[in-house]
Amino acid sequence: QQARIGVTGLAVMGRNLARNFARHGHPVAVHNRTVSRTRDLVAQYGDEGVFLPAETAEQFVASLERPRRLVVMVKAGQPTDEVIEEFAPLLDRGDMIVDGGNAHFADTRRREASLRERGIHFVGTGISGGEEGALHGPSIMPGGSAESYAALGPLLEDIAAKVDGVPCCTHVGPDGAGHFVKMVHNGIEYADMQLIGEAYDLLRHVGGQKPGEIAEVFRTWNGGRLESYLVEITAEVLAHTDAATGRPFVDVVQDQAEQKGTGRWTVQIALDLGVPVSGIAEAVFARSLSGHADLRAAVRGMPGPGETWLDSAAHDRFADDVEQALYASKIVAYAQGFHQIQAGSAEYGWSIEPGAMATIWRGGCIIRARFLDRIRAAYESRPDLPTLLADDYFAEALGGAQDSWRRVVSTAAQLGVPVPGFSAALAYYDGLRAERLPAALIQGQRDFFGAHTYRRVDREGSFHTMWGEDRREVEA
Numbered sequence: 001q002q003a004r005i006g007v008t009g010l011a012v013m014g015r016n017l018a019r020n021f022a023r024h025g026h027p028v029a030v031h032n033r034t035v036s037r038t039r040d041l042v043a044q045y046g047d048e049g050v051f052l053p054a055e056t057a058e059q060f061v062a063s064l065e066r067p068r069r070l071v072v073m074v075k076a077g078q079p080t081d082e083v084i085e086e087f088a089p090l091l092d093r094g095d096m097i098v099d100g101g102n103a104h105f106a107d108t109r110r111r112e113a114s115l116r117e118r119g120i121h122f123v124g125t126g127i128s129g130g131e132e133g134a135l136h137g138p139s140i141m142p143g144g145s146a147e148s149y150a151a152l153g154p155l156l157e158d159i160a161a162k163v164d165g166v167p168c169c170t171h172v173g174p175d176g177a178g179h180f181v182k183m184v185h186n187g188i189e190y191a192d193m194q195l196i197g198e199a200y201d202l203l204r205h206v207g208g209q210k211p212g213e214i215a216e217v218f219r220t221w222n223g224g225r226l227e228s229y230l231v232e233i234t235a236e237v238l239a240h241t242d243a244a245t246g247r248p249f250v251d252v253v254q255d256q257a258e259q260k261g262t263g264r265w266t267v268q269i270a271l272d273l274g275v276p277v278s279g280i281a282e283a284v285f286a287r288s289l290s291g292h293a294d295l296r297a298a299v300r301g302m303p304g305p306g307e308t309w310l311d312s313a314a315h316d317r318f319a320d321d322v323e324q325a326l327y328a329s330k331i332v333a334y335a336q337g338f339h340q341i342q343a344g345s346a347e348y349g350w351s352i353e354p355g356a357m358a359t360i361w362r363g364g365c366i367i368r369a370r371f372l373d374r375i376r377a378a379y380e381s382r383p384d385l386p387t388l389l390a391d392d393y394f395a396e397a398l399g400g401a402q403d404s405w406r407r408v409v410s411t412a413a414q415l416g417v418p419v420p421g422f423s424a425a426l427a428y429y430d431g432l433r434a435e436r437l438p439a440a441l442i443q444g445q446r447d448f449f450g451a452h453t454y455r456r457v458d459r460e461g462s463f464h465t466m467w468g469e470d471r472r473e474v475e476a
């Protein structure tokens with residue numbers, strides 16, 4: 001018997017993906033550099049389906065039906081290149097290598113181009129949903145050729161999460177498109193997490209609630225328009241008590257957030273593309289700030305505001321205000337992420353359909369949320385939507401939230417609680433909706449000190465004012 005697909009790299013994500021294929025009735029070849037992992041997998045889960053264990057690369061390749069479909073689940077970076085170099089010489093034209101790790105899309109473009117020259121399809125694939133998702137149905141974002149998707153798509157769609165019967169997997173676009181979209185997914189994930197963190201911090205330090213009480217607030221919110229995986233697990237984490245000390249779990253964890261890099265890439269690439277992803281950037285910076293223990297120690301205890309509590313009237317409506325601020329800021333974070341997807345798509349000629357991305361993020365992935373159905377609908381009714389903020393539903397939601405949103409941001413500033421995510425999102429909203437921006441003044445300053453020229457509102461062309469002389473305006 002031959003395997004329909006093979007997985008090499010059997011750490012938890014690879015192992016669970018292989019089990020998912022097997023559970024769906026697809027014979028799966030499994031391979032790992034350390035052979036004991038392969039044996040353990042078959043010993044523990046062998047009864048879930050048909051596994052074809054391979055101890056060597058040659059055996060592994062030989063056990064795959066043609067065209068071969070080979071999924072690589074190893075660490076991004078050098079290890080991925082090494083595995084590709086190990087297997088590519090054993091493959092034939094038309095075979096497919098799927099990279100399911102969190103690769104940088106620029107690496108994926110490079111690998112795709114070099115393997116294409118050798119006649120091999122390289123399918124850079126974003127996979128989201130963590131270990132549970134990999135096993136029970138992740139959200140899958142494959143890039144690469146249309147031809148490879150024809151041979152691979154049905155298998156991936158089979159093991160992906162389903163929402164209303166629709167698989168959370170679609171062909172994203174050529175070469176690096178899948179990994180690009182996964183990168184932005186993670187950027188949005190960072191923003192979502194930061195915003196939820198700020199909401200918690202406000203309820204705790206302004207609202208005066210305990211973690212267990214705040215868990216209840218998040219549970220309630222999860223029954224409404226904020227319903228999402230991240231809000232759901234937030235309630236779980238907040239309700240958890242540390243067994244060793246009996247204290248709330250959240251109080252015994254060091255408050256320094258780590259990151260593996262995909263959020264940072266999102267911001268780096270956004271800067272290159274000229275896309276203002278301010279909410280995502282603040283989320284990355286907030287993690288970085290939290291990690292600077294030395295700076296924090298040096299500044300801790302510096303003066304803050306006198307009062308730190310709300311009066312009771314403001315207190316009563318505070319949780320509702322925070323819900324509004326969270327929802328509005330979340331809309332902004334997604335609008336920024338989708339802007340980046342559209343800009344990347346235009347830059348690299350990927351023709352990514354933003355609505356299709358919202359559709360495959362509705363289930364399986366870390367940012368899955370009720371909300372994504374709204375985004376899907378927004379792009380369905382208007383495929384050329386310039387920004388999500390301009391969609392009728394979102395515009396109304398933002399308009400309805402803005403009073404609360406402003407109260408929350410100003411209260412936070414007054415009481416000394418940092419809300420970089422909420423305030424960056426509000427500034428983005430106000431920036432885009434402003435009739436005039438002080439960018440005009442910046443153009444004037446640039447022209448003053450560097451003769452960088454400016455354009456006028458009333459005439460075509462570029463102009464310069466002779467600032468150092470008689471302040472005559474000349475056409476540049």
Ligand code: 6PG
Binds near residue numbers: 186258
């Ligand atoms: C997912 C996640 C996943 C990522 C973690 C860690 O979509 O399943 O995005 O790919 O590994 O979220 O990210 P950080 O360590 O950078 O927080």
